[in-house]
Amino acid sequence: MIQETQIRINGEKHSFRPGETILDVAGRAGVEIPTLCHDPRLKPAGACRTCLVEVEGQRKLLPACATPATTDMAVVSESERVDRHRKTLLALYATDHPSNREASERGAPDELLDMIENYRAPTDWGAMASVRANRHDDRNPYIHFEPDTCILCARCTRYCDEVEAVSAITLAGRGSETTISTVDGLSLLDTSCEMCGGCIDVCPTGAMGEKMPLTRGDKPERELEKVRSTCNFCGVGCQVDLNVDREADDGAGRIVKVTSPPTGTTTNDGNLCVKGRFAYDFVHHPDRLKVPLVRGADGEFYETSWEDALQKAAAGLQGVSERHGKNGLGFVSSSRCTVEENYLVQKLSRAVFGTNNVHQCAAT
Amino acid sequence: MTNSIGEIRDADVLFVIGSNTSEAHPIIAMEMKRAVKRGATLIVADPRAVWMTTIAEKHLQLKPGTDVWLLNAMAHVIIEEGLTDDAFIAENTEGFDAVRERVKSYTPEEAEKVTGIAADDIRFAARKYATTEKAGIYYTLGITEHTHGTDNVYALANLVLMTGHLGKPSSGMNPLRGQNNVQGANDAGATPVFYPGYQHVTDPEAQAKYEAAWGVELSPEPGLDLNVMMKEVGKSIFGLFVMGEDILLSEPNVKKLEEGMNRCEFLVLQDAFMNETARFADVIFPASVFAEKEGVFTNSERRVQRIRKAVEPPGQARADWEILTSLANACGADWSYSGADEIYDEIAKHAPSFAGISHARIDSEVHRGKTGIQWPCPTPEHPGTVYLHENGVMRGKGLFSAVDYRPSNELPDEEYGLFLSTGRTLYHYNCATQTRRESGLDEKQPENFIEIHPRDAKKRGISTDDRVEVSTRRGAVEVRAIVSRQVRPGCTWMPLHFAESRANLLTNDAGDAVTNTAEYKVCAAEVKRIAAKDSETPRFPGTYYSVTGPN
Numbered sequence: 005m006i007q008e009t010q011i012r013i014n015g016e017k018h019s020f021r022p023g024e025t026i027l028d029v030a031g032r033a034g035v036e037i038p039t040l041c042h043d044p045r046l047k048p049a050g051a052c053r054t055c056l057v058e059v060e061g062q063r064k065l066l067p068a069c070a071t072p073a074t075t076d077m078a079v080v081s082e083s084e085r086v087d088r089h090r091k092t093l094l095a096l097y098a099t100d101h102p103s104n105r106e107a108s109e110r111g112a113p114d115e116l117l118d119m120i121e122n123y124r125a126p127t128d129w130g131a132m133a134s135v136r137a138n139r140h141d142d143r144n145p146y147i148h149f150e151p152d153t154c155i156l157c158a159r160c161t162r163y164c165d166e167v168e169a170v171s172a173i174t175l176a177g178r179g180s181e182t183t184i185s186t187v188d189g190l191s192l193l194d195t196s197c198e199m200c201g202g203c204i205d206v207c208p209t210g211a212m213g214e215k216m217p218l219t220r221g222d223k224p225e226r227e228l229e230k231v232r233s234t235c236n237f238c239g240v241g242c243q244v245d246l247n248v249d250r251e252a253d254d255g256a257g258r259i260v261k262v263t264s265p266p267t268g269t270t271t272n273d274g275n276l277c278v279k280g281r282f283a284y285d286f287v288h289h290p291d292r293l294k295v296p297l298v299r300g301a302d303g304e305f306y307e308t309s310w311e312d313a314l315q316k317a318a319a320g321l322q323g324v325s326e327r328h329g330k331n332g333l334g335f336v337s338s339s340r341c342t343v344e345e346n347y348l349v350q351k352l353s354r355a356v357f358g359t360n361n362v363h364q365c366a367a368t
Numbered sequence: 369m370t371n372s373i374g375e376i377r378d379a380d381v382l383f384v385i386g387s388n389t390s391e392a393h394p395i396i397a398m399e400m401k402r403a404v405k406r407g408a409t410l411i412v413a414d415p416r417a418v419w420m421t422t423i424a425e426k427h428l429q430l431k432p433g434t435d436v437w438l439l440n441a442m443a444h445v446i447i448e449e450g451l452t453d454d455a456f457i458a459e460n461t462e463g464f465d466a467v468r469e470r471v472k473s474y475t476p477e478e479a480e481k482v483t484g485i486a487a488d489d490i491r492f493a494a495r496k497y498a499t500t501e502k503a504g505i506y507y508t509l510g511i512t513e514h515t516h517g518t519d520n521v522y523a524l525a526n527l528v529l530m531t532g533h534l535g536k537p538s539s540g541m542n543p544l545r546g547q548n549n550v551q552g553a554n555d556a557g558a559t560p561v562f563y564p565g566y567q568h569v570t571d572p573e574a575q576a577k578y579e580a581a582w583g584v585e586l587s588p589e590p591g592l593d594l595n596v597m598m599k600e601v602g603k604s605i606f607g608l609f610v611m612g613e614d615i616l617l618s619e620p621n622v623k624k625l626e627e628g629m630n631r632c633e634f635l636v637l638q639d640a641f642m643n644e645t646a647r648f649a650d651v652i653f654p655a656s657v658f659a660e661k662e663g664v665f666t667n668s669e670r671r672v673q674r675i676r677k678a679v680e681p682p683g684q685a686r687a688d689w690e691i692l693t694s695l696a697n698a699c700g701a702d703w704s705y706s707g708a709d710e711i712y713d714e715i716a717k718h719a720p721s722f723a724g725i726s727h728a729r730i731d732s733e734v735h736r737g738k739t740g741i742q743w744p745c746p747t748p749e750h751p752g753t754v755y756l757h758e759n760g761v762m763r764g765k766g767l768f769s770a771v772d773y774r775p776s777n778e779l780p781d782e783e784y785g786l787f788l789s790t791g792r793t794l795y796h797y798n799c800a801t802q803t804r805r806e807s808g809l810d811e812k813q814p815e816n817f818i819e820i821h822p823r824d825a826k827k828r829g830i831s832t833d834d835r836v837e838v839s840t841r842r843g844a845v846e847v848r849a850i851v852s853r854q855v856r857p858g859c860t861w862m863p864l865h866f867a868e869s870r871a872n873l874l875t876n877d878a879g880d881a882v883t884n885t886a887e888y889k890v891c892a893a894e895v896k897r898i899a900a901k902d903s904e905t906p907r908f909p910g911t912y913y914s915v916t917g918p919n
Contacts, residue, residue, distance in 0.1 A: 145808030169401045169423070193812065198794060200394065216808070231678035234665045236658040237797050239545025240373065240395045241667025243739065246659055246678040257679035259659060270738055271373050271671060277394035279797060283809060286657070286802040287679065291641055293654035294683025305652070310684065310694070317651040318698035320634035324607030327633075330587070334597045334605045337558035338612030339550040341688050342663030342675065344711040346549070346556035347564060348692040349611055353591075355582040356701050360560050360569050360591030361605070364553035365613035366546060 009075045014082060026068040026079055027055060037081050038090065038119055040208045041157035042069045044267050045167050045274065052157045053093055054119070057081045065089055087123070094125035097155060100132045101209075108153050111213035112204070112225045112263075116155060136183040144192035146199050146215055146282045151183055154211035160184060160203035167275065172197035184212075199278035205264050214261045214282075222260040223249050232265065235280040236340065242272035242280050259284050325357055335362040370540035371504060371755040372669040372742070377402045379538040381496055381503035385413040385435070385524070386510020386889075389420050391794040393508070393544045396668075400506075409500070411493050413438060413485075414510060415789065416819075416861055417854045426492060429856055430483040432787045433514060433776035433890045438490065439523035440773070441479035443471040445494035446530060452498070456532030460761050463768035467526050470770035482773070484856070498531045502538040509546060509791070513889045515777045518882040522769035529766045535757035545668040547798070548658075552666030555722070555743070556715060560591030565719025581718050595877065595884035599624070602631030609636045611688060612655065614799040616644035617867055620886040621842050621877035638691055641801045644867060653695075654685035657802075661687035663708040664730065666743075670753070672722070673740035674730050724750045776890040777878035780858065784840060786824060787859040788893035790875060796865035804865065816847040816866035820895055824858065825851040833901035838862065840893045843873030849895070860893060 010017045011026070013035050020029045025048060030037050041052035050070035057068045060078035065086065068079070080086065098120055102108040105117060120127060136151035158175055161184060165171045172195040176185035186195045203212045228247040235242040245263045252258035262281050267274030296313035297305040308316075324332050335357075337349040346364060353362035376382070376399035390397035397420065404410050404423050412421045413428040413435075421427040430438050446452055447468055457464050476487035483490075497503050505528060511520045525541060533539040545551050557564035567574035570588055579586050591597075597605055598619050616622050616629070629635075629648045637649040640657050658665075660681040666672045681687070689711060693703045705711050709727035716722045724745040735741065735751045742752040756762060780786055795813040796803040803809045818838055820830060830836055832851045837844055838860070847862065847869050855861050864871040876891040 145811055166405065167398055167401070169398075169405075198390075198394070199808075199812070231659075231676050233659065233675045233678065234548065234667075234673045236548050236665075236675075236802075238393055239547055239550055239668040240393055241548065241665060241669075241671055241673055241740070242395055243673065248678050253679075255680075256682075259679060268737060269734075271667065271669070271740070272395045273374075275395050275398050278794060278809070279803065280395075283797075283803055283806045284659070285807070286641075286805045287659050288682075289641075289805045291805060292682045292685065293640060293642065293652065294685055295654060296684065297649075297652040297654075299650050310686075313651050313653060314694050314698040317636045317653070317695060318700075320650055321607050321609065321636065322699060324634050328604070328606045331589075331591070332605060333607045333609070334592065334601070336594065336597075336608065336610040336613055336615060337553060339547040339553040340612045341549065341553070342661070342708065343549065343552040343556045343666055343672070343715065344663045344708045345611070345688040345692060346553040346558040347711060347715050348689055348696070349609075350557040350559075350564075351582065352609070352692060352696050352699075352701075354563075354578075354586055355584045356696050356699050358585070358587055360587055360589060361597060362558055362591060363560050363594040363597065364550070364558035365594070365615075365618065366550045366553070 011073045011075070012078045014080060020073040024073050026057060026066075026071050026073055026077075029073050030068060030081065035081055037068050038123070039069060040116065040119070040155065041159055043159055043163070043206050046159065046162045047166060049158060049162060052155070054090065056086065056089055058083055058086060090123050091125045094120045094123055095127065095129050098125065098127045099129050100134045101155070102152055103127055109210060109224050109226065111148075111218055112207070112210035114153065114210050115208040135180050137177065137181065137185070138183070139185060139189050139191070142191040144197070144199070144215070146278070147192055147201060147204060148213045148215040148218055149184060150211045150213065153209045154184060155209055156182055157208060159206040159208065160212050163202045163206045168198065168200050168202050170196045170198055173203060199282065200276065201278070201281040202275060205274060205276070216282075217261050225261070225263070228260055230263070235276070237279045237283070240272065242276055243270035244276065244280055246284070253288075259287055321357065330358040331361055333357055333359055333361060337362060337364040339364045339366040369542040369544070369669045370534065370757060371538065371542055373399060374738070375538040375755065376400055376504070377406070379403050379502045379504050380408050381500040382408055382410045382506060383413070383493065383497050383503065384410065384420060384506045387506055387508040387544060388414070388416070388418040388510075388791060389506070389544070390418070392546065392792050394794065396544060409496055411496065413493075415787075415856055415859055426489055428485045428489055428493060430485050431856065432789055432859060433516070434483040434773070435511065435514070435520045436516060436523050436771055436773040437474065437479045437482045438485060439520070439527060440471045440474035440771070441476050441490050442494040442497070443467065443523070443526055443530065444474045445476060445491050446498045446527070447471065449495065451495065452530045453532030457530060460534075461529045461766040461768060463770070464530065466770040467530070467768045470772065497527065502536070503531070503533050504539050504542055505533075506542045506544060508544045510889060512543075512880070512883075512885055513887060515878050515880055515887050516774045517880040517885050519771040519774065522771045525766075526768055529768055534761065534766065535755070535759070537755060540755060543668070546792075548667070549665040551668060551670060552664065552672070555666055560593050564715050565721045567719065577718060593884045595879045595886055598628070599877070601625060602628030606632055607634040608632060609638075610645060611638040614643035614645050614801060616647070617799045617870060617872065618864070619877070620872055620875040620888060622870060622872045623843050624877065638688060640685070643799065643801055653691050654683065655691060656681040656685055656687045660685075661689070661708070662727075663689070664712060664727070669742060671740040671742045672725050672730060674727065720746055724748045777887050778841075778876050778891045780892045784892035784894045786820075786893050786895060788838070788840065788874060788891050789859065789861050789889045790864045790871045791861065793863045793865065796863065798865065800865040800867070816845070816863060816869040816871070817850050818847050818895065819850050819852045819855045819861045821855050821857045821859065822851050822853065824860075824895075825849065828895060828897060830895065830897045831901070834897050835899040837896045837898050838874060838893055839896070840874040840876075840891055842876070845869040845871070845873055846898065860895060864888075
């Protein structure tokens, strides 16, 4: 039997299971505690200090993300003391962080700026230039790092180590020069990195970002429309958010980037691989077929109307059926297409042409 | 999969066989990594030292095609040491005695001689699997793409049944589906023997049901499966309709297929891109990709999930379901579908497994914290099924099948001295009509390669990056060599993605006795050095791991 015990948060009692942290219980109870370095997929780091709360009997504020709930613990998440701490902390973060959204949000939204606004932290404590080093010559095609907006919460390096388990990036350097780097500052292409882009997904400030939209000068994520869909590659069925610029391509729309839905809501738990996150350029590739084609008597393809192509296709298939019998035809369907489309192919084969010679492509 | 992806993280033993999970199913691999970090035991059986072996407790590096020996020997150990779940066997299964008799001669010591795996390692795997409550089997095409693929699956199922690892969380028998909608395409009836929902075409009741639904007479004669159909092109098949596949890249022994295609009288192709098969097409319909249409894909864990239209298709291209409707009507049918949701309703109406599923439900409901609905889902109130066989085995009794080892169809000999297996890499996808149009992926992995063991490379004077010719009895291609200990001595491995050096000119089209799935994983090949390293070669043409480890 699971042992149920209770904790008080802001005076209200909540039950918890052994192993849960204050943050876990607060999350379930709908009590908002701000975090920057926390991600449910990662072990608690307690690094960013934004989740500090008061715990009765404890002299210091404690990190909610790393403090296990215990029986009869009394937690206060909103108080004058906690508020003073948050304002101070966020004001310090602000000193070497870009203050305007245009600079810091060329890609993904910046949660730190949201937090500074929400908690009304002072932003006039003077500005320091960030001295974090970058790998300017990293020729990897997908992952961009912007050291100025990095707050060293280490979500990216911990994700790379704990979830993707390839440990391609690490915290490097000391003191104010600490940065996110690779072994010997190599390009990600030359490391164990598998380009899953999880570092981008977990980054709270957008310091890790998709390189291609930035290179193309696409609109920032806030101005894009998210369309929830399913990845079209392997059989895991990851849910993806296609981030669409509705106005691009004369209103046809263009996929600017792919992001993963929040952790804990879909099968992929917020994770994607290199193909799911980055391989969407084929959608808008100039090689796409755009017009129906029929082969002429000279053996070349010619563009034609839909009506002509459909009629020629129908006549051709019917001709084979008449000359060689119903089973002279074969229908190859596609496991890349939808359930509905596969249904229609077998219905076409069976109900229209009278043959069971229909199989989907993954069968051999 | 009998079980769900979300259950993997809670497993205590993961027996992964014939699956390069971190490259072919990266997100499932993440769940496995998570389980291992938590303390689960990972056992990987694979002729290649795939990445997952780096975190595995044991790597059973068997010789290609000797799976039945390994699995029967594991069954032998489980029975001999009394580790079977006798209550489960008695209540839920039939045919155990035949298996018990059959595996008697499959001792771990004999298995060691055939498979190359130490007898004690086989014992370790058998004990660990049998004595752990939450023990799941995960496999992919390394099990099925053999002439004895069905035997491999039976041998695995025997292990599941004799240990009672069925109908429980984090256990079961879990084939990881290779493509986004393999599950859904089969579910929808795109198979020569089943109507939608696995209702057999020879079943008069099913036939009558669909005759009434579609208002036509239907054939009770099973159709040709894809492998046979391809062999019959130009012999009994003279017209083809091909949607969303490049058969001249992905089918085995494509040279033979090309000869048949020359005698094919009419070919209709429906695709988003030109491909190799287009050379033989008479009519080509410009189709849509997933981001341009509505519909559902069904993943490996039977979860029916939506795709949604995000952008318009280019030019005059249309959604595939619209094209199919128009084509049927041009052939004299009278179909009128207003959208993919209406088509799905028609599927659900006649197939009990999906009867409770609709686009509207998928769009609005969340079950157990996740979107999508897992079939079986018989009613609109049913929440879907996370793992199968919970209330006893679905067919009534789980059927044991005694199987014997049969060698692969073509084994290395004096002329072709090496094993060749083919497969997928992380950076490309099957025919790669999509991924090879991605500048980033192409930069990471621009060309074909073959992995060859240092011992075999030395014998042939081959170094990493040399141009080599790989040949089999069916054809030859030129690729780059990677000298790597990832493969066993005597074995080579090559990806299938590259149109300019098609691995499927080499592969054997001999099919499995039951399913006719071709033996992509084993054939005899020879490798010959052609020229030295050319200068402009990327650092890691394979994956990082294939070059750096395991040395």
